[in-house]
Amino acid sequence: MPASATKVLRVAVLADSDTRWKWGALTASRLAPKGADIRLDGHLLRGRATPTARQLSEVGVDADSLREVSAAEFLRAMAEEPCDLLVLALVGGGVQAVLHGLRHAWADRADRPVVVTGYVGVVYEKLTDGLLLRHGADLVLANSRQDAERFRAVYEGVGADATSVTEVALPFLGGAPYTGAHDPYTVVFAAQPSVPESRRDREYLLDRLVGHARRHPEREVLLKLRSRPGEHTTHIEELPYQKLVRGTDVPANFRLVYGHMGEVLDRTDLLVTVSSTAALESLHRGIPTAVLTDLGVREALGNHHFTGSGCLASWEQLDAGHRPVPDEEWVARQGVRASGAFDAARERIAELLAGPGGLPPLKPYYSPETAPGYLPGILARHHLAPDGAPLPGAPAADRAPGPVRQVVRRAARGAYRHGVQRVAPVIRRMGEL
Structure with missing residues (x-):
């Protein structure tokens, strides 16, 4: 190869929902050396949340190839198809199963790719469980300084290797900084599929949002939805707002919107949510951001993550014209507005790829020795035996x-x-x- 030729970085991403595909594909692009040519091969894990064609187009990430697979099909592809970097954008149990499956599939290989995993957004529940299910990847990405400290503390607390924890930022933070009010002034409520959960709470939030539109006819009030009826995202949505608003008398300045969150934020003057990661996107751009306290500040809602942020507010306050002012120290600890956030991760990946003799076998904390009553069930859900080998009859299409x-x-x-x-x-x- 001529000295001037650029090496193509071969990247594979395995995702189980539209949100995780977005995170995985954008993370892969951020982890590649600056200016490098990338071949991106996408794999969508077959399941209840496998994204539709519409959801994939809304994400706006192009791949050189994209196919739907079972866990067994993916493991076979990884045994046969070379790549340099693999990003696992899955729930914790899926990550753990695939790590053990890859360990088995790559048992005789010294040239395996670097394996990366992490979280799509704010980590506000099942911290220890989710982290230990992700242990074993070469890099476990933390989206902020605060998360990196928490992740290392969990791993070290159980005696697991914590060197994989690498601080980065959410890969979709970006967009033009907020420069002032639009005409009309636009309030956006970022809905979440599973928070809050009950019909009463969701109807309450919808009533307050519609009420805000009535109180401020000069404003445009948008309900930003994640998915259309019948589609699933990362979480199951039993009571979609589209269904709840049906038959409701709404003012002319209120409407439902879909589409890319970044494009909606381009025209937003006040972002309101219960605990959506959209709040971090909004803060990154300097848009006034409110995290609702109406239903309490509770771990079940995830808004407890925003204590100390300066963003907590109620609809009563917002109706009266309040605009939250974020605490800059808190914002800095969340990986928001961070420069060079992926530099350390790129350097670590380059070191691993350049190391002599290839990479050692994957070594998750959970094993038949440390979790004999837990691990087999996780693997079995993906048709894998306790040693990571595909079970007889596991789905595998030729x-x-x-x-x-x-x-x-x-x-x-x-x-x-x-x-x-x-x-x-x-x-x-x-x-x-």
Whole structure:
């Protein structure tokens, strides 16, 4: 190869939802050396939240290839197809299963890729459980200084190697800084699929949002939704706001919007949420941001993460014209407005790829010795044996699924989503009688 030729960095991303695909693909691009050519191969883990074509197009990330796979199919691809960097954008159990599967698949390889994982946004629940399920990757990315400190403390507290923890920032932070009020002044409520959970709480938030629009007819009030009915994101949404608003008399200055969050923020003057990661995107751009206290400041809501931020406020205060002012020290600890956030991670990956003799086998903290009553169940859910080998009968296709198989899959997903969004709430209400 001529000295002037640029080496192509081969990157694979495995994701299980639209949000995690966005995080994984953008993280991969940030981790590549500056100016490097990248070949990005995307793999979507087959399951209840596998993104639709519309969701993928809304993410706006292009891949050189993109295919839907089972865990067994992905592991076989990783055993046969070379790559330099692998990003696992999955729930914790999925990461742990794939790490053990890769350890088995790469048992005889010294040239395995660097394996990276992390979190899509704010880590406000299941910190220890989620972290230990991600242990074993070469890099476990922390989206802020605060998270890096917490992650290392958990690993060191159980005697696990903490050198994998690497501080970065959320890869989708960006966009033009806020320069002042738009015409019309625009208030955006960033909805979340699972927070709050109950119908009463979601109807309350919707009523307050519509009420704000009525009190301020000069403002544009937008309800920013993550997905359309029938689609799933990272979390199950049993009571979508589209359903709750149906039949409601709303003012002309209130409407529902979809699309890329960054594009919505381009015209936002006040971002309101319960605990969405959109709050960090908004703070990064200097947009006034309110984290609601109406339903309490509670771990179950995730808004407890924002204590000390200066952003906590109620609809009563916002209706009266309050604009929260963030605490700059708190913002700095959250990886917001950080420069060079991915430099350390790039350097670490370069060191690992350049090391003599290749990389050692993956070594997750959970093993048949440390978690014999926990690990086998996690692996079995992905059709893997306790040693990471695919179980007999594990899904593995030699070719793309035919049209009949695709129709059956779509029908099964539709039935599942109907059960989650229609049948389950009815049964729950009947149980409360």
